[in-house]
Amino acid sequence: MQLPALTEPHRRLERLVGSWRGEEVIHPTPQDPQGAKALSTVRNVLGLEGFAVIQDYAQERAGRTTLRAHGLFRWDPERQEYVLHWFDSLGQDPTEYRGTFDDGLLSLQCVRAEGRTRAAWDFREPRRYTFRMEASPDGKRWFPVMEGRYERQW
Numbered sequence: 012m013q014l015p016a017l018t019e020p021h022r023r024l025e026r027l028v029g030s031w032r033g034e035e036v037i038h039p040t041p042q043d044p045q046g047a048k049a050l051s052t053v054r055n056v057l058g059l060e061g062f063a064v065i066q067d068y069a070q071e072r073a074g075r076t077t078l079r080a081h082g083l084f085r086w087d088p089e090r091q092e093y094v095l096h097w098f099d100s101l102g103q104d105p106t107e108y109r110g111t112f113d114d115g116l117l118s119l120q121c122v123r124a125e126g127r128t129r130a131a132w133d134f135r136e137p138r139r140y141t142f143r144m145e146a147s148p149d150g151k152r153w154f155p156v157m158e159g160r161y162e163r164q165w
Contacts, residue, residue, distance in 0.1 A: 017061050020086040020093070023112045024064045026134045027055040027084060033142075033161030035070065040146070040156055047072050053161060055084075062086075068099075095119050095130075129153070138163040 031053040039046040051070045058065040066082035080099035087094050087109075095108040108119035108130060115135040121128045126148040133141045142159040 015062070018086070018088070020088075020112070021062060024084055024086065024093075025057065026115065027064045027066070027117075027132070028057055030054050030164040031140070031161040032164055033159045035142075035157055035159035037157050038155045040154070049077070051159065051161070058083075059085075093117065093119060126150075128156070 033051055033053070035049040035051050037043055037047045037049060049070045049072045051068065054067045055064050057063075062085060064084040066080075066084065068078075068080040068082065069076055070078040078100055080097065082098070083096040085094050085096075086092075090109070092109050093112050097106040097108065106121050106123070106128075108121045108128070110117070110119035110129075112118075115133065117132040117134070119130050121130075126146060127150050128144065128146050130142070130144045133143075139160065139162050142157070142161065144156040144158075145153040146156050147153045
């Protein structure tokens with residue numbers, strides 16, 4: 012059996028690797044009517060012999076951890092797109108996001124029965140990244156859900 016080889020799309024995921032800390036703004040939504048500010052830590056490590064990045068995420072509001080999550084980013088060579096498998100402590104089913112990673116901008120989208128979610132990680136600045144998540148009930152009108160700015164800790 013010939014083992015698969017890492018390709019340039021796999022290596023792009025290495026931009027995520029590191030320990031990050033950032034401030035987030037959670038916009039008011041039906042699930043979180045007040046919105047909030049949060050501090051979050053993100054730890055991304057290379058896994059599966061370089062074929063994936065494994066993420067551990069924790070969000071803190073008012074000194075209390077309010078959300079924990081685990082993500083797995085990977086390149087899907089069959090469909091020629093990036094994939095994020097997302098699991099979190101909100102009690103929902105795992106979510107799958109798909110999309111592109113071009114010029115330091117990772118853009119992924121999820122389609123579920125209740126609507127769409129899109130997320131963007133912008134790694135174009137050294138030692139930091141920004142994140143934005145938006146939701147849409149119909150794929151036409153988009154509403155902000157969350158924004159964050161993160162600094163590399165290592």
